[in-house]
Amino acid sequence: MKIKAIIVEDEANSREILSNYIAKYCSDVSLVGEAASIDEAKALINKYDPDLVFLDVEMPFGTGFDLLDQFPDRTFETVFVTAYNQYAIDALNNHAAYYLMKPINIDELIKAVEYVVEIRKKEDALEDSVLTPKLNKVDGKITLPQQDGFQILNVSEILYCKADDNYTEIYLENKKILVSKTLKYFEEALSKFAFARIHKSYLVNVNEIVKYRKGKGGSVIISSGKELLVSASKKKDLLAYF
Numbered sequence: 001m002k003i004k005a006i007i008v009e010d011e012a013n014s015r016e017i018l019s020n021y022i023a024k025y026c027s028d029v030s031l032v033g034e035a036a037s038i039d040e041a042k043a044l045i046n047k048y049d050p051d052l053v054f055l056d057v058e059m060p061f062g063t064g065f066d067l068l069d070q071f072p073d074r075t076f077e078t079v080f081v082t083a084y085n086q087y088a089i090d091a092l093n094n095h096a097a098y099y100l101m102k103p104i105n106i107d108e109l110i111k112a113v114e115y116v117v118e119i120r121k122k123e124d125a126l127e128d129s130v131l132t133p134k135l136n137k138v139d140g141k142i143t144l145p146q147q148d149g150f151q152i153l154n155v156s157e158i159l160y161c162k163a164d165d166n167y168t169e170i171y172l173e174n175k176k177i178l179v180s181k182t183l184k185y186f187e188e189a190l191s192k193f194a195f196a197r198i199h200k201s202y203l204v205n206v207n208e209i210v211k212y213r214k215g216k217g218g219s220v221i222i223s224s225g226k227e228l229l230v231s232a233s234k235k236k237d238l239l240a241y242f
Helices: 012-025 038-050 064-069 085-093 106-126 183-190 234-240
Strands: 003-008 029-035 052-055 077-083 098-101 141-146 149-154 160-164 167-171 176-179 195-199 204-207 209-213 218-224 228-231
Touching: 003 012, 003 038, 003 106, 012 106, 012 183, 029 038, 038 052, 038 064, 052 064, 064 077, 085 176, 098 106, 106 234, 141 176, 160 183, 167 183, 183 195, 183 204, 195 228, 195 234, 204 218, 204 228
Parallel strands: 003 029, 003 052, 052 077, 077 098
Antiparallel strands: 141 149, 160 167, 160 204, 167 176, 195 204, 209 218, 218 228
């Protein structure tokens, strides 16, 4: 599978080095353009609709994050390439697929590309199709602590769980249950069943997922019609269920 990519980097020498590395070591990448500024990059993205953007952080008249802000519903993956490690958290919060430090390590570059190619293949296969998970183990019960005791619930009844600070909202087909436990607690309690942590806020019953949509992190639609965001860091783990 060939993926289309662009390089966004203000330094000509850095663009040339990365371009040469891609040509030599990343046969799955078709480099369709290079940009030296945010405006040039925006034009290239609109023109080519790339699968992957290699993005420097510090740019003239703005940052790489400013460019991403102009594509709130972006479908491309982002690999940050920078000499500064202090942007790693911001990159994660902007759903980066990978974070490469300059000077570029070729092995890390290959890993970054392989990661994106694997995700793209899976996304293309799953998008807009009726999903059937590989695992369907949801038989069992879970105990929910309540103020006046506890409630026993069939695991199969749970559509998804949503974090609410130190509480968790458990969504069933026709009602919601608020429990004074964290989402992490339920992630562990339901770990032997087909439940996937798709986001810092969501734990979903994989068997209730009916559709996947590509995006900066992506999203899933469950049987109730509810659409839930998928974070980029959780995307690969989720797609492995299908």
